[in-house]
Amino acid sequence: MLRAAAVFSDHMVLQRNKIIRIFGQGVTGREIRVTLGEDRARTLCRQGKWTVCLPEREAQEGLVLEISDGEEKIRFTDVAVGEVWLAGGQSNMELELKDAEGGPALLREGDFPGVRFYYTPKQARPGEDLEEAERSSCWECFGERDAAKWSAVGFFFAVQLARRLQVTVGVIGCNWGGTSASCWMSREALLAREDTRSYVEEYESSEAVQKPEAQQIREYQDYLAYQEAWDKKAAAVYEKDPMMAFDRVQELIGPCRYPGPMNCANFTRPSGLYATMLKRVAPYTLRGFLYYQGESDDHRPQDYYSLLTGLIGQWRQDFGDEKLPFLLVQLPMHRYRHDPDTKSWCIIRESQMRAFHMLRNTGIAVAIDCGQFHEIHPKNKKPVGERLALQALWGVYHLIPEQEAFxxxxxxxxxxxxxxxxxxxxxxxxxxxxxxxxxxxxxxxxxxxxxxxxxxxxxxxxxxxxxxxxxxxxxxxxxxxxxxxxxxxxxxxxxxxxxxxxx
Structure with missing residues (x-):
């Protein structure tokens, strides 16, 4: 059966001025033919997979992408060629436009035809559920219903670029709240570094993953049912007393078991989302990466520099360009009211700045003033997205002076x-x-x-x-x-x- 990867759909945005990779699955031995406007390419499907490369194009809209193997044909319409960025990380990159400061008004009243979005389906395990989620996924144009769930940071970044560059900007959301950077790297990459090897070794030696797979899945489903009920109770408690200490909440309603048993069904396991999310969209042709993450690695801040730089190298390799720009958000201020000042976030911030200084083609959006006390998910995402855009406009597009970006x-x-x-x-x-x-x-x-x-x-x-x-x-x-x-x-x-x- 002929299929393009799920990231290709109607309304997609392809990267301008770079070789465009189109890839998917098919019947081994069949010739795959791909047409985009007047450009054509062909290849053989080998071992059930195929990839073709189309020549560079200037920005354009209203194109049709056709793929055929002599027996079947796929046709995508309203294809744009512009700028494409992948928005990775955890919950603060994931935070949706509808929940961001000023987001609801923009959704009701805004008109942003130059911004489109694809959300990589959030699936923790390979299998039919993942494939079904991918079949339901697609590129979306701005609208009050669809854009509500877009990454607010990614949206505000794209709005600035679309206005300045006067081209369509596409964002590929590939993020999940509560995730360590180790979730987004391969097992091999984690094992290759002394400072990150233990992420894999601790997981694979744990009692939870020694059990039969069916039992692991069942135990994780039991946890999900328990945690859903716990979350509802916790919401009711916090509604009455938003500043109640977390330990006191657990005394009242029982223990919080998040993130659940660390087994093959847990989305926070090392390398899990690398396989079920990142690799599902790679090697889509990109301009670069946006990355807002680090909160869930504050328990091991001393290892974060090695973890982060390893991730940057791996993502660039997976997307076929060792020079792909990688724009970081330096973590903002954060502390819960009843927590001590461990200064772990200081080490994370320092590691992010060090990565910016040490690795080429990186940028950093300093968001230290964008935090909220007692709130790990600050809602003011507009300055974060706009500061990322400044980094891109200076370091990637060379349209503003360096002094303006920092x-x-x-x-x-x-x-x-x-x-x-x-x-x-x-x-x-x-x-x-x-x-x-x-x-x-x-x-x-x-x-x-x-x-x-x-x-x-x-x-x-x-x-x-x-x-x-x-x-x-x-x-x-x-x-x-x-x-x-x-x-x-x-x-x-x-x-x-x-x-x-x-x-």
């Missing part, structure tokens, strides 16, 4: 007059304080004990002094899971958090 980023320091002078990139026009005073800076001496520092702006530099630290050795800024953000560049983008010494 807030201040720490560069180096020197000791002076009993304090520390910090130098920054992207601060040529100075800084802005949004708050009663400049806050968030700290100094420490050789003992490593930090104290609040008094900060003053000196052109493109910041000078720090602390009464309790007579001989400062190191400095840091916003080294906290949640705190007030007060320092911005002249362009309105926030200063990125940092520390001068890693130890």
């Amino acid at each position: 807030g201040p980023i720490y560069r180096d320091f020197l000791y002076r007059d009993g304090g520390m002078e910090l130098a920054f990139d992207y601060a040529q026009e100075g800084f802005i304080c949004r708050g009663e005073k400049i806050s968030g800076f700290e100094l420490a001496g050789s003992d490593g004990v930090f104290a609040e520092a008094l900060a003053s702006f000196e052109g493109d530099r910041v000078f720090l002094r602390a009464r309790e630290v007579k001989e400062p050795v190191m400095a840091r800024y916003l080294w906290t899971n949640y705190g007030e953000v007060t320092v911005y560049g002249a362009n309105g983008l926030p200063m990125a958090p940092f520390r001068t010494h890693i130890f």
Whole structure:
């Protein structure tokens, strides 16, 4: 039976100015012929799979894509050629437009013909359910019903690009809340790195996966039924007292069992969604990746840099382009009211910034001021999407100056007059304080004990002094899971958090 991969459908967006890969399944030995406008390509179906490459095209709309094998024929209409980005990550990339700040009004009143969206079906296991979900999936154009479930970050990013580039922008959503980066990498890639090997080893040695597959599935289904009931009880409790401590909630209604037994049916298992989601859309021709993730890796922040850089390399390889742009969202402020400040998110943010500095063709949207206290899913997604767009417009499309795309980023320091002078990139026009005073800076001496520092702006530099630290050795800024953000560049983008010494 002739089939194109599920990501090909009516209303699809194909990448302009790059070789276009079309792929799918068919009968081994048959010749596959593909036509897009005046372009034609052919290949043989081998071992039930086929891929053809069509030549580069400029932006265009209203095309028809036809695929045939001499016996069967597939026809897709309203095909656009424009810009295509994959939006990966977890719940903050997944957060839907209908739930975002300003989203409902945009859905009712907006008109965005230049933005289209494909959502990779969320399926944890291969099999008939996955195939049925793919048969029901398709590219969507903007409309109040369909766009309601689009990624808000992906949407706001695409709106900016479509307006600036004057082409259709397509977003492929490939994300799932609560997932570690290890969910989106192959078993082989995880095992290849010392820092990530344990994700696989711990999973495969656990008691849960030693059981027969049918029992694993049954136990996970039992968990889902329990958790659904628990979630309803929890919602009722939080409606009465939104700030109740999580431990107290569990005392009242029983234990939360999320994420359930870590077995073959659990979507959070290592490498699971790599197989059932990412690989189902690869190697669709893209311009690049958007990635908002890290929250679910805060229990092992020291491993995140290796995990993230491994993921970037693998995704680029899977999509057939080692230079594909990879645009990161640096995590915003977050802490639940009753949680201690573990500073684990600081390490995640630092790893994201380090990946930006160390890997070519990456960008970073600093979202430190886009968080909400006691809320891991902040609703103000517009600035996040727009800052990602700034990264693309500078680093990918070269349409704006670098200075416009970044807030201040720490560069180096020197000791002076009993304090520390910090130098920054992207601060040529100075800084802005949004708050009663400049806050968030700290100094420490050789003992490593930090104290609040008094900060003053000196052109493109910041000078720090602390009464309790007579001989400062190191400095840091916003080294906290949640705190007030007060320092911005002249362009309105926030200063990125940092520390001068890693130890």
